[in-house]
Structure formats: C-alpha cells, structure tokens
Amino acid sequence: MAYELYYWDGIQGRGEFVRLALEEAAAQYVDVTRVAGRGTDEMLAIMGSKTEEHIPFAPPFLKDGDLFIPHVANILFYLGPKLGLAPENDGLRYVANGLQLTITDFVAEVHDTHHPISTGAYYEDQRDEAKARSAAFIKDRIPKFLGYFERVLQQNRKGPKHLIGDNLSYVDLSLFQVIEGLTYAFPKAMKSISNRYSGVETLHDHVGNRPNISAYLRSDRRLPFSEEGIFRHYPELDQPM
C-alpha cells in the first residue's frame, strides 16, 4: 500500500524533507492534500478528530496502514530503513537521527528569522525584530551549523561524500534541502559557501544530480520556494556572511 503524506498544500515546507526521501527511493506515496478528490480538509479532520488516539500536533505526518507518524525526523527514522536510506547498523541509525534532529533545529531557526515574535502574526508586523534576528542568524548560526556539518563530513572515515558511512542516507537529502532553501532565502549570505564549506557544497551538488532527485526537481511535484514557506526571500533580511 502506498504511504500517505499529509502536509499543507502549496508549499515545500517541512514536508519536502520527507518528499525527497520518498522520491529518491522511487517509493509509492500519495501527497494527500494535493490529489484530486482529497485535500486539506481530510488532513484537518484527522488533526481535529475527537476519537483518533494518535492525533498529530501539526503536519507533516505520515500514514502507513493504521499508524500515524508525525514530525519529519520521526517519519524519516521510520522510513529510512524501509527505503534503503538509513545505515544498516542499529547504533548508527541513532547517529543519523541525531544529525537529522540538528537539521530540525536549524530549520526551526530559519523559520524564526522571519517570525521572531509570533507565529500567529504577520511578518510585516515583526519586520524590525526579523532584521535583528536574521543578522544574528547569518553572523552566528549559519556558520555554526554549516561548520558543524562540514566537520561531520570531513571526519567521516568513509567520507567526505556522505554524512554517515559511504552510502547515501536521508540525512544527506535533508542537508541538500537546507542548502537549497538557504540559497533561496539568503543569496548574499550564501555566496561565500563554496570557500568556507566545500564539503557541504559538494554534497549538495552530488545529491541534486542524482537521477531520481534531478527528475523530481524538474517535475511539477516539486513546488517552488515562496514567501509562504519556511525559507523565505525577503531582501531586507539578507546580507553577506
């Protein structure tokens, strides 16, 4: 049976980390809110259910049979071995999950660059605070996170092509997506990436050129980045690193 992915229609958002894994593995899946005859109402009905035991707090969540699995890192931990995108070794699967959770934290900080005060308020009503937060993010946080992933690549004894071992994992795919998103949102800041984080950049290029990923990126299943998603390009928030 096909996996069912539930996520907000119209944006890449956090759902995209799951889509990339499913696409790389050429897995059968339904992007529920985007297919004819189904839609966002079905997702909201699950979240608002008064009888379902395992209600998700927020999208994305995956349905596999009767099981609802929420949170990107959790979905990927679950899917990774089934899709051939996780380490064989049990202990290393927790190492992979640790890296993925660092990506989760990084992505949450990206979101807060444009919403530092309230998720429920408009960007335009917190623009000054967003400028301050983005400046700190570009100066301190991008180098801290990308510097970390560069070290992980370089210290991988079978690297530096992959974050873990010598096989592609879902964590590589997620780091690709982070670089895609940051380059969209902060092109000035990311201009110097190739000098500073060459391993990360090479991984990004390598993933983007994989046949299934490349075909996906050119398909209409890949939604464009936009100012409705997590990675938003507001020129006033961007500056050189």
Next chain:
Amino acid sequence: MAYELYYWDGIQGRGEFVRLALEEAAAQYVDVTRVAGRGTDEMLAIMGSKTEEHIPFAPPFLKDGDLFIPHVANILFYLGPKLGLAPENDGLRYVANGLQLTITDFVAEVHDTHHPISTGAYYEDQRDEAKARSAAFIKDRIPKFLGYFERVLQQNRKGPKHLIGDNLSYVDLSLFQVIEGLTYAFPKAMKSISNRYSGVETLHDHVGNRPNISAYLRSDRRLPFSEEGIFRHYPELDQPM
C-alpha cells in the same frame, strides 16, 4: 556499564528530561560534568574533537559504550525500551517519539521567550522583544500545546492516566518536567491550569509522587530552576493566560 550523560553543569536544562528517565528506572548513570575528577572540559573535548566521527552538535548527549547519542528525543528513543519506559509495540514507539518531539518544539519555544532575537546576546538586550514574544506564547502557544496534550490524554482509550497506553513512558516524565518548568517560569499564566487542563495536571501530580521521582526531586542531584536554564522566571514576562 553505566550510561554517561553529558550536559552543562549547574542547570536542569534539556539534560533534565534524560535524568528523569534514568532516575525513574533507577538506572546506573554518570552525570559526567558533575562528578569529581571529570567535568565540562571532558564534554567540550568530545564536541571539539578533530578525530571522533560522531561528534554531537550540542549537549545533552549520551555515551553508551562507544556510541554517542545526541538530542533529548533521540536519547529517550534509544533508552526508553532499555529502561522499560517505552511502549512494547514497535509502531507505538514512533507515536511516543512523535509526542516527545512535540515536547522538544514546546521547550524550544520556551527558550525563545527570553531569547527571541539572539541566543548569543544577553536577555537584558532583548527584553522588549522578549515581552512581546512571551505575551504571544502565553496567549497562543501554551493553550495550543497543553490543549493538545490534554486531548491526547483524554483520547487515549486506556487513559487518561498516561499519554500512551496504560503504562508510564518517558513521555509522561517529560510532560511532568514541562509543567514543572512552566509553573516556575510563568506562575501567573499557569494558575488556571487546573481548570483548563485537568488531565495534564493530574498526570503531573501522579509523576511527581512516584517513589523514585519523588526521592530524586528531594535529592541534591535535582538542581534548582534558575535564570541560567531554559525555564526562567522573569516577572516582567509573566501574565495571566
């Protein structure tokens, strides 16, 4: 061999979610930075290692044999079955992890109430923004998260004593800690919790009265809350919900 927990000395912080699970299970563990002859330097040396393959991005992390496992939810996913604090059913372990990751997000938002602009800057330099963020957090986010956990308790067919099934899990312990922390940080906001989220409050009281937890809370292994941790009491940020 005893588990080794690495976390910043002197605060409960994120390490506390791991400590509570270890204490409830009466597991052998070493709180590395707090024992004689060892300390924070040892933790920083691991994080700064130029040869270790699986370097953690940040504390807390657990060492079990040769394996380093970072991130609270990941540590608890790993330890849960070993400590008898996870569901027996494999699928339900992902449900537990999903709940734990919702707690992770909640805790990150608590942190940002006092550091909405920059983790690297002082609270005093972002106090106005912290007031705005805290107001939104109390008005929108506490009810959203606690309302969600209340629903999970009430919709648990074997509940409402536990978040999953009819046995204590590490997620129950973590929700206890969130309520402890919120009550310390935002006493005015939390005053109405018993009316609104009675299931959550009952779970909190139940966990706090368990023999091992109660003994731990009275021991000197339990550090006090303080304005160095994640849950900070700044009276100017607190207001009724």
